[in-house]
Amino acid sequence: MKYAEFIIENHKIEFLNSVFGIESVLLNGKMISKKFSFSGIKHKLNLNSENFILKTKYKQFDKREIEIELLKNGKTIEKQIIQADKKQRIYWMLIGTGLGIGAYKLLNFIVGSLN
Structure with a gap:
């Protein structure tokens, strides 16, 4: 843009x-x-x-x-x-949310596999 x-x-x-x-x-x-x-x-x-x-x-x-x-x-x-640009802020919020969910799932997987 x-x-x-x-x-x-x-x-x-x-x-x-x-x-x-x-x-x-x-x-x-x-x-x-x-x-x-x-x-x-x-x-x-x-x-x-x-x-x-x-x-x-x-x-x-x-x-x-x-x-x-x-x-x-x-x-x-x-x-x-x-x-x-407002669209740019929305994209970054979505990317941040996706990364946060991905990190949460990855950590849960790692902790679950250690038990």
């Missing part, structure tokens, strides 16, 4: 995030960075011989928002704060 877009000197930088925490950064439609993140990460990119960092921070237990900051040569040039 696309969360943010930045226009820098006629270049489009896009930030996407999947339900499973895979963050992607596109420059003019071309994938330049793809990383897994649970709470945020930094993506480095080079544009016209200048260093940029797209930094994300996911506030999942607080305001449930994603803070996306674009830095150029270490200085913030733009910052966006967006609400996390």
Whole structure:
């Protein structure tokens, strides 16, 4: 899902995030960075011989928002704060519930086999 877009000197930088925490950064439609993140990460990119960092921070237990900051040569040039997709929160709750039930059953099996 696309969360943010930045226009820098006629270049489009896009930030996407999947339900499973895979963050992607596109420059003019071309994938330049793809990383897994649970709470945020930094993506480095080079544009016209200048260093940029797209930094994300996911506030999942607080305001449930994603803070996306674009830095150029270490200085913030733009910052966006967006609400996390409700579907994404539901998927993570279902995954957490499934993992909890699976762990419970596994532990019961292990304890039962020891007796």
